[in-house]
Amino acid sequence: MNGEAHTPVAVAAMPRGGPDASWLDRLFETDALEYTDRSDVSDELKQRVITGLDAIGDRVGTHRSYAQVALGVVADVAHPRILELGSGHGRLAREILGLHPTATVTASDLDPTSVANMSAGPLGSHPRARTRVVDATAIDSPDNTYDLVVFALAFHHLPPELAYRAISEATRVARRFLIIDLKRSSPLGMVVLPFVMAPTSLALMPLSSILPTMHDGLISSLRAYSRSAFSALGKAADPSMNVEFLAPPRMGFGPPSLTAVFSRPTADSKDHDEKGSENS
Numbered sequence: 001m002n003g004e005a006h007t008p009v010a011v012a013a014m015p016r017g018g019p020d021a022s023w024l025d026r027l028f029e030t031d032a033l034e035y036t037d038r039s040d041v042s043d044e045l046k047q048r049v050i051t052g053l054d055a056i057g058d059r060v061g062t063h064r065s066y067a068q069v070a071l072g073v074v075a076d077v078a079h080p081r082i083l084e085l086g087s088g089h090g091r092l093a094r095e096i097l098g099l100h101p102t103a104t105v106t107a108s109d110l111d112p113t114s115v116a117n118m119s120a121g122p123l124g125s126h127p128r129a130r131t132r133v134v135d136a137t138a139i140d141s142p143d144n145t146y147d148l149v150v151f152a153l154a155f156h157h158l159p160p161e162l163a164y165r166a167i168s169e170a171t172r173v174a175r176r177f178l179i180i181d182l183k184r185s186s187p188l189g190m191v192v193l194p195f196v197m198a199p200t201s202l203a204l205m206p207l208s209s210i211l212p213t214m215h216d217g218l219i220s221s222l223r224a225y226s227r228s229a230f231s232a233l234g235k236a237a238d239p240s241m242n243v244e245f246l247a248p249p250r251m252g253f254g255p256p257s258l259t260a261v262f263s264r265p266t267a268d269s270k271d272h273d274e275k276g277s278e279n280s
């Protein structure tokens with residue numbers, strides 16, 4: 001794995017807003033952990049957050065629209081093999097399987113309780129699905145096992161010194177790594193967020209999920225990475241890493257997102273680049 005021996009110093013110290021973040025943006029970041037990251041809170045509380053996220057995604061259509069984005073990225077592959085990291089409830093994996101007749105999906109999470117819940121549900125008996133505990137920063141699979149790795153609404157959970165490793169690992173086990181995460185708001189956006197989030201949460205989530213999901217949602221927004229941070233993390237994983245930012249998924253209503261596809265140059269593209277520079 002690239003960079004396993006040490007973390008590039010510039011990346012470890014990088015603000016979530018990226019190397020060029022303003023002082024004001026830096027004020028709006030936190031090292032606080034979400035409930036779903038903590039070992040000192042009950043599984044029951046963590047699962048209330050996961051249930052809340054499932055309900056929001058269902059009502060605003062993000063599970064479906066993220067699945068469409070993922071399948072668009074592998075539109076050139078007849079029978080795509082897909083690994084989902086940080087699946088939580090597993091709804092994105094289920095949507096992918098429903099939309100594509102031959103795709104195979106491994107739905108995974110770091111949290112064994114979430115993986116056990118996914119195994120006990122429809123994914124556990126689906127002929128083209130597997131469920132596994134996987135740490136995004138140390139993926140236990142050989143190189144090129146998958147065509148695509150997808151990580152939805154979870155990349156911000158990783159601090160920079162681990163986030164670049166996830167990019168390195170995902171682009172080792174697959175040709176492409178799709179991240180869909182919360183878009184980092186402006187400082188003003190972060191100030192107004194709780195006032196937008198409260199009524200939305202009340203309208204969309206089961207009562208028991210509202211407070212814990214708002215807690216995690218507010219921390220998430222302070223930990224979201226900017227576009228320039230994505231680019232810097234990609235370069236820390238591999239200086240020749242490609243990153244392509246896609247248009248946000250089409251949705252009438254839902255959290256603003258940042259969508260990026262990381263890939264390493266292939267032998268073909270290197271060959272093409274070299275010929276191009278020889279000819280220029």
Ligand SMILES: C[S@@+](CC[C@H](N)C(=O)[O-])C[C@H]1O[C@@H](n2cnc3c(N)ncnc32)[C@H](O)[C@@H]1O
Binds near residue numbers: 087
């Ligand atoms: C905010 S939830 C997102 C769940 C789901 N992907 C969604 O879109 O609603 C973040 C998920 O990332 C998982 N997670 C956090 N750190 C992880 C890591 N290092 N590797 C894999 N999953 C991780 C958490 O356990 C949690 O299920």
